[in-house]
Amino acid sequence: MIAFRIGHKNYAGSLTASGVNGRWVSAGKPVIYCSENIPLAFMENMVRRQGVGFNHDFKIVFLEIPDDLLISTVEENKLDPDWRDPYDYSHCQPLGNKWFDDQRMPILRVPSAVMPECDNYILHTLHPEFKRIKLIAVTDLVPDERIEDILKKYH
Template identity: 40%
Template structure:
């Protein structure tokens, strides 16, 4: 399976996590966020950057997750109503932190909070099978100027 991550060019050469807090992890929990498509990866950046800084030098990372690798999945029906709101960040972070701490898989499929029916894939760099996930390349990525308006 191919997944995508759009990041500033200086970070596009390797699969690393910052440990910063996000929807599916609390601060100090290292997770690499990827998306099922380039388009979803783009929207994730636009939403989280609020249109600021989109003129920087970005790249889209092309990441291969072997089909034989187990992917744990979080289904919508496993989540509380309104899970996608900011008020429920804590609930989602607890789910992600539990996944990381129990080290159940190298990949966790989670629903997109931006587009219903779309999926993001979290990568656990501390899982023993993480080494099977490969960064196969990166390509220049420019946000369409109309997005910034």
């Protein structure tokens, strides 16, 4: 499987995690968030950056995940109705923190809060199987300038 993320050019060439607080895990748990396709990765990144920062500082990162790696899945229909709240991660973090702490599977598949019909993947950087995930390419991010123009109107 190929997964994608949009990363800052300073970090796009390596599989490192900052351990910052996120929707699915608390601060101090080093994970890498990625998406099932480039448009979703782009939308996730733009939401986090609040629609600003179109420039040459961001890259598309391609990750190869071996098909035999075990994946734990969070089903959207089993989540609290408010799980997508952009300011309250209390519905999702307990699930992600448990997955992280259990260390049974290197990948957690979760619905995207930006587009729940699509999936994001959370990679457990401390899991022994994480080393099998490979960064296979980094390319320029060159979105249509009209997208930024639209987003700037609402910023």
